[in-house]
Amino acid sequence: MSLTNEMISDVLNLSQDDIEHLSSCRINNTLVINVRLKKKTCSCPNCGSFSIRIKEYKLRKIHHSLLSLDPCILNYQARRYICSDGGITFYEDNPFSNQGVNISNLTILNVLKELKEPNATFLNISPIIRP
Numbered sequence: 525m526s527l528t529n530e531m532i533s534d535v536l537n538l539s540q541d542d543i544e545h546l547s548s549c550r551i552n553n554t555l556v557i558n559v560r561l562k563k564k565t566c567s568c569p570n571c572g573s574f575s576i577r578i579k580e581y582k583l584r585k586i587h588h589s590l591l592s593l594d595p596c597i598l599n600y601q602a603r604r605y606i607c608s609d610g611g612i613t614f615y616e617d618n619p620f621s622n623q624g625v626n627i628s629n630l631t632i633l634n635v636l637k638e639l640k641e642p643n644a645t646f647l648n649i650s651p652i653i654r655p
């Protein structure tokens with residue numbers, strides 16, 4: 525059984541509305557998650573201008589600690605903006621850098637652990653999802 529995007533976004537503390545692209549795969553024993561966030565309205569941190577455009581995407585590889593059962597690499601395509609007024613570049617807000625562990629993350633961890641059992645189905649792990 526593979527992880528659903530819902531489970532992954534829960535672990536990452538993202539809502540479905542935040543996500544432009546989310547996919548995952550296993551390479552050997554490592555869970556690789558590819559994520560790109562939706563564009564949000566933001567302004568230049570230097571001059572406050574809203575006259576900004578996307579300059580590029582920079583791949584950031586984040587070794588994620590919440591999925592500590594398996595090695596996990598988060599390939600985060602960080603969106604980089606350029607301000608049309610001042611010419612400075614800046615990154616979108618990065619929700620992955622300072623996230624705390626919360627109950628729902630730990631719950632998901634338990635689900636992931638259950639899913640490692642060969643006969644696990646969503647039916648018999650559902651009491652864990654809804655304590």
Ligand SMILES: [Zn+2]
Nearest residue numbers: 568571607610
């Ligand atoms: Zn600016």
